Amino acid sequence: xxxxxxxxxxxxxxxxxxxxxxxxxxxxxxxxxxxxxxxxxxxxxxxxxxxxxxxxxxxxxxxxxxxxxxxxxxxxxxxxxxx
Numbered sequence: 001x002x003x004x005x006x007x008x009x010x011x012x013x014x015x016x017x018x019x020x021x022x023x024x025x026x027x028x029x030x031x032x033x034x035x036x037x038x039x040x041x042x043x044x045x046x047x048x049x050x051x052x053x054x055x056x057x058x059x060x061x062x063x064x065x066x067x068x069x070x071x072x073x074x075x076x077x078x079x080x081x082x083x
Contacts, residue, residue, distance in 0.1 A: 006034035008070040010041065015077045021045045032068065039064040041074060053079045 012028050014021060022028045022045070032040055042052055042064070054077040055062050068074065 007031045008034050008036065008068060008072075010068050010070075010072045010074050012041070012045070013073065013075040015075070017078055018047075018051060018076050021047050021051075034070075036068050037064065038062050038066045038068060038074070041068060047076075051076075051078070053077060 009029055009031050012022065012030050014026060014028075019026060030041060030044060032044060038055060038057065052064075056075045056077075057066060057068065057072055059073075062074075
């Protein structure tokens with residue numbers, strides 16, 4: 001069982017306009033409490049719901065309630081329009 005003060009670190013990759021949530025950086029590392037979910041990460045980044053469309057964790061599409069683990073790679077993508 002994870003202790004109250006245990007932390008995990010996840011690598012965050014923000015595509016295109018989403019980089020505004022990491023001061024323009026494409027990649028960053030974020031520390032979260034052990035047992036954190038993708039939604040917890042979204043809140044930690046202060047991302048608006050309208051900006052979160054497609055998220056992959058370790059190359060697999062993920063839901064907001066997906067639990068994150070130490071060392072996970074989380075990629076955020078903007079919606080793509082086309083015709």
